[in-house]
Amino acid sequence: MTLLSAPARHLSEPFGDAWLPSLEDLIGSGCRAGADLVEIFLERTDRVGVLAEQDRVTSVSPGIGAGAGIRVFLGQRDGFVSTNDLSPDGLRRALATALDMLGLDLSLSRPSREGFAGFRQLVDHGSRKADWLERCPDLATSTGRLLEGTHCLERVGQHLQVRRGSYARDWQEVLVACSDGTLARDIRLHQSCGLSVLAADGEHRSSVGRRYGSSDRPDDLIRWDAEASAAEVCESAGAMLYADYVEAGQMPVVLANRFGGVIFHEACGHLLETTQVERGTTPFADRVGEPIAHPAVTAIDEGLTGEAFGSLSMDDEGMEPQRSVLIENGVLKRFLSDRAGERRTGHPRTGSGRRQSHNFAAASRMRNTYIDAGPHSPGDLIRSVDNGLYCKSMGGGSVGPTGQFNFSVEEGYLIENGRLGKPVKGATLIGDAKEVMPRISMCANDLELAAGFCGSVSGSVFVTVGQPHIKVDSITVGGR
C-alpha cells in the first residue's frame, strides 16, 4: 500500500450528499458481515496557531487535515480503525480491518443482530455555520491583535522578562453516520487566546498565564479585551513575584470561581464518566441516588451554554447534548455516558461521546462542567476561615486510577482570621474524591465559567470548568 495513492478531493469539499451512497454501502456491508453496530466518523480540519513573543510574531503555524474513524461493535467489544485515506478503497480497507478484529469477514454474510434500515434524515447543524471559517480573522488581524496583547503587557507589567501571546483557531467539520440510522453533520469552531509572562527580579521569579476561549464565535479574537487580560496577568504575576512558599499541611481552602472549577472536574467529574465505570476505577459506580457530596453541592455537566468552550451542537456520535445534573444537593443523580458506555454499563447516553479527532474512538467526556451557585457571598466564605488558603487562580491537575486527584495553585493567599493575607506560592492540593466532596460546605453566588482543555482516553477536548467561590473544610496542601 502506498499512502500517496489517497485522493485529496475530500480535503477541500464539504461533507455533502455525495458521501451518502458510499457511507450507506459501507455500513450496510459491515452489518451484513455480522456487526451489531457500525459507526463512521468523517472529519476535516483547518487550524492555525500564532505565537507572539515580546514585540515580534515568532510563529505562524497553519495546518489542514482529514480522516475517518470507523468503529464496529459486536456485543460489548468494539474494533476501531482510523485512517487518513478517505478514498473508497481506503475506507473499505479500514472497515475490513475493524471487522476482522472482531472475527468478522467483510466478504462473508452473517446477519447483524441489530441490522441497518438506512439513515434517518440528515441532521445538519453545520449548514448555518458554513461561512464561519471565512469570518474568522485573517492572519494579519490575528497577529496584530496578539502584538496588541504583548504591548499591553509591557505597558502594565513590571519586571517582565518574557511576554507572550498565543492564539489558536480550530475549525472542524464532522459527519457521523451509524447503522442505528444516525446521520448528522456539524461544523465546530473553537478559538482561544492567551497571555503569559515570566517576571523576574534577582532570584525572585513568577510565571503566570491565562487563556480565554469560546466556541462558535467567529469574531472571538476581535472582541477579546487585550487590555483587561494583560492587567489580570500582570496583577497576578506582580503579586506572586515576591511570595513566600506556602507552609504545607491540612487546612480549609477557599477556591475562587471560574477556573477553580477544575477541582470538581478532576476530583469528581472524571469519576462520573462511564469510562471509569467500565474500568472499575470510580468509587461512585453503585451509588446513584445516594449522597456523595455535601448537601451544598449541586453539579451539572452540559454542552448548551451559549458560546462556552465546551459547548456542542452535537457530540462526536451525532447526539445532541443533554443537560445532565450529576449531583443534586449532594445526591448522585447520574453518569455521563457515550455509546460504548451505554452498551457496557447500561447508563443511557447523554450526548457526551467526545474525541479529539478521527484518530480516537469517542468516549464519555465532560463538556461544560460546573458546581452551581449557592446562597453566600464570596466574603462569607473567607470570613468563615480562621487559618487557611485562598486559591485565586488554579493551574492544571489530574486524577489517578484510584480517585486520587491533585492540582496546582497558581496564585494563592493565606487567610488569617477571616481576612486575606500575604501571597504564597508552590501549593499543590491533593485529595481523594470520596473524602473531599463531602467537605465542600459553602458555595457562593458568583458562578462563572472558564475555558480549558481536558486530556483523557479519547484525546484532548475543549471543555469548560466553572464554579462559584467554594469552601473546602479541609484538604491537604503540599508545599515547602
Added chain:
Amino acid sequence: MSTLLNGDRLADTLGRLAAGMGIQRWDLGAGCSEDSSVQVDRGEAKQLKASQRSSMTLRVWNSDGLVGVTSSSDLSDDGLERALQGAREASAFGNPDDTPAFSPLCRAPLPELERPLADHLGIRRLLDSLKASEADLLQRHPAIETVPYNGLGESRSERLYINSDGAVREQRSTTASLYLYARAEEAGRKPRSAGAVRLAHGAGDLDHAGCVAEAAERTISHLDYAAIDTGRYLVCFGPEAFLDLMGAFSSLFNARAVLDGVSLTRRESLGQPLAVPFLTIRDNGLHPAHVGASAFDGEGTPTRALSLVEDGLLTNLLHSEATARQFGVAPTGHAGLGAKVSVGADWLEVLPASPERRGDTGLSRGMSDTFVWIDSLSALHAGVKASQGSFSLPFDGWLVRGGERRSIEAATVAGDIRSVLNAIVALEGEPEILPGGRCPHVWVEGLSITGEA
C-alpha cells in the same frame, strides 16, 4: 516490510510544484505509520484498535528570506500543493529576527543505527498475549481485582526529511509497547494502583513476564500504606522518578529556552557549576537500549550523544540549527521542524562521574536507617514550574525505617531543582535502563514532604 513513504517521488513533486510557484527554497518532514493495539478487561477483549496515519510539515522561504510553515495529513500531490500555498502565505509573517536555515549537517553522514525491523504479530496474537499477561497479573495477589489500564501495541513507521538542496533522509522502524496498571483494594482500605511499561522493537520481543512481575510487585508493595508526617526527609529517588524530574526540567539544557529567557540557565552558565561534582548527565539518543532511536532530527541533523553536565559543570546545550548559529556551535541533532524550531532531549543518562566518584557510598536502600524512597512521580504537567525551578508533586513511595519499608499514603514532595541538583548526596547502584533513559538511585538531602492526615 513494504514502503509507506516514497522520498524520491515526494522530492520530485515538491520540486516541480515549488518551481511553479516561484519558491526556491523549501524543506519537508514527513511521517507515516501503521499501528495496532489491544486492550482487555478481565479476560475479554475490550477495544481493539488500528490506525494508518500520515503527516507532514512543510517549510518554505519566501523572496524576502522569511519562513512559513504548514502541516497536513495529506501527502498526495494536491495536498502538497495546498501545503505549499499555505506555507507561502504564512511566510509573510515570518520572524526576520530569527529565521531558520537548513542545517549545515543535513547532508552529513548518519550514524549507523542497528535497530531490527520486526514483523507484525497481528491483532489476534496481541490479544491472546495481553489476555495471558492480564490473567498472570490478576492471580499475583487476591487484592488485585482489575488491571484497568492495559495495552499492547505494535507499530511500524517511516519518517523522512528532504529539502530543496537535495538532502534526503529516510528511516524505517518498528516498535512495540506493553503497559499494565493494576488496581488493588483490601477491605476497609483505600484502593492502590501501580504499573509497569516495556518497550521493544517487536511485540514478540516484549518482556511480558518482567512487566507483570514489576506491576505486581509495585502494586502489592503499596497495599499496606500509612500516612507520613509532614517534614524534611532524606529522599532516595528511584531511577524512573529522577528521570521524570530531570525531563520536566530539561529546559535547563535547552538552548531555545535559554534564548527565550524561560530557562533557569543562561549563556553565561556554560562551564559553571550546576550540580554536585560527582554528577554526569548526557543525552544519548543513540544508546542501544533506546528503542525509539532516530538517526536524524527534524532538520536532518545527525543524532549524537551529547554531554550536558560533567563533574557538575554545565558543558553543552541542546541545539537546533538556529540556536546553534546564535551560539556559534554546530547543531546537536535535537531539533523539531517548524517556523520556530523546538528543541528537546532524546534519551537522558544520569551517571556518576566515575565508579569511585558517586557521593556517599554508605547510603543504600538496604542499609540506611530513615528515608523516603520515591518510586514514581505524577502530575508533572501541573506541579512543575520549569521557568521558576520549583516543583510540588504527588508521589508513590515508601517510608523506610530500620530496613523496613511501608508505603506512604497520598503525599507530595516539593523543592527547587537547582537546590536538588546541589543536594544530591549519593548515586547508588548501577544505572537502570528505562524507556526514557538510564539512571541510578539518586539520594537527595532535606526535601520537603507533605503527608495527608
